[in-house]
Amino acid sequence: xxxxxxxxxxxxxxxxxxxxxRSLLPDLYGGLxxxxxxAVDVWLDVSHTLASGNNKEKATxxxxxxxxxxxxxxxxxxxLSLADICIASTLKKTNVRAIGSVSEHVKTWLDKIPGINF
Numbered sequence: 001x002x003x004x005x006x007x008x009x010x011x012x013x014x015x016x017x018x019x020x021x022r023s024l025l026p027d028l029y030g031g032l033x034x035x036x037x038x039a040v041d042v043w044l045d046v047s048h049t050l051a052s053g054n055n056k057e058k059a060t061x062x063x064x065x066x067x068x069x070x071x072x073x074x075x076x077x078x079x080l081s082l083a084d085i086c087i088a089s090t091l092k093k094t095n096v097r098a099i100g101s102v103s104e105h106v107k108t109w110l111d112k113i114p115g116i117n118f
Contacts, residue, residue, distance in 0.1 A: 013051075014044045014086055021082050029082040039076045043083030050090045058099040065091075069105040073112075080113070088116045 022030030029040055049061045065087060068075060075083040088110055096102055102110075110116050 013089075014047060017082055017086055018044075028080065028085070032077070032081070036077050036081075040081050040083045043075050044086055047083075047086040047090045050087070050094055055099055058094070062096065062100045062102070066100075066103040066106055069109050070103065073109070084109070084113055088113045092116055 018029060021028045026032075029037065032040070046061045046064060049057050053061065065075075072078065074080055075087060091102070091106075091110070
């Protein structure tokens with residue numbers, strides 16, 4: 001994605017998502033406190049693992065998501081963030097059955113995210 005002529009291209013789904021949220025939806029990423037942004041970034045790394053890790057890494061990432069959502073309604077800061085959107089999108093695109101299963105907590109969480117039909 002080219003932002004401005006002469007500038008570097010943005011590569012990767014999460015990089016583009018970060019840029020768009022900083023520019024258009026700061027409540028999901030860019031306008032958050034530094035520690036909250038760091039927590040979102042951790043989940044974006046988990047999303048990357050789900051998308052491109054080996055099956056063992058993907059299974060570990062899925063277990064982490066399942067465990068976290070047993071205790072929390074959202075991944076970060078008790079509200080929808082870029083982390084939720086990226087993880088949900090990656091789960092939608094991933095053959096989850098090949099690496100494990102999603103808990104009822106994850107299914108409930110996915111149902112709350114607009115545009116994700118799991």
